[in-house]
Amino acid sequence: xxxxxxxxxxxxxxxxxxxxxxxxxxxxxxxxxxxxxxxxxxxxxxxxxxxxxxxxxxxxxxxxxxxxxxxxxxxxxxxxxxxxxxxxxxxxxxxxxxxxxxxxxx
Numbered sequence: 001x002x003x004x005x006x007x008x009x010x011x012x013x014x015x016x017x018x019x020x021x022x023x024x025x026x027x028x029x030x031x032x033x034x035x036x037x038x039x040x041x042x043x044x045x046x047x048x049x050x051x052x053x054x055x056x057x058x059x060x061x062x063x064x065x066x067x068x069x070x071x072x073x074x075x076x077x078x079x080x081x082x083x084x085x086x087x088x089x090x091x092x093x094x095x096x097x098x099x100x101x102x103x104x105x106x
Contacts, residue, residue: 012056015041020058030090033058035083036101039075042083049096059089067094075100 007024009017015038022031035058037045045052049067053059082101087094 009036012058014038016056018056018058030088031059033087033089035085035087037083037085039080039083042075042085042098045085045098049094053087053094058087059094063089063094067096070095070097073098073100 007019007021009019011017017036019034019036020031021033022028035045041052050063050065053063053067079100083098084101085096085098087096
């Protein structure tokens with residue numbers, strides 16, 4: 001792993017981008033991913049975190065049942081912007097925190 005290479009956002013599908021920090025800046029464990037999600041995809045994530053992460057191979061292995069958003073924010077005042085979600089994954093367990101994104105895409 002070349003840690004001198006800047007991390008890169010990867011588009012998984014429209015409305016879902018991932019930054020896999022363990023691939024570029026580390027650490028190798030726990031694996032840390034940052035997601036940028038549209039409001040629609042964020043609502044889907046909130047419904048079933050495990051299914052959302054597994055169906056998109058965010059960690060290249062299945063997450064154990066019970067993956068949760070540790071700090072799950074509800075969209076306020078019909079917020080329709082993007083969301084940023086940080087996920088810590090170790091030994092098939094995942095914990096997440098989410099926040100509305102400020103500004104546009106980078």
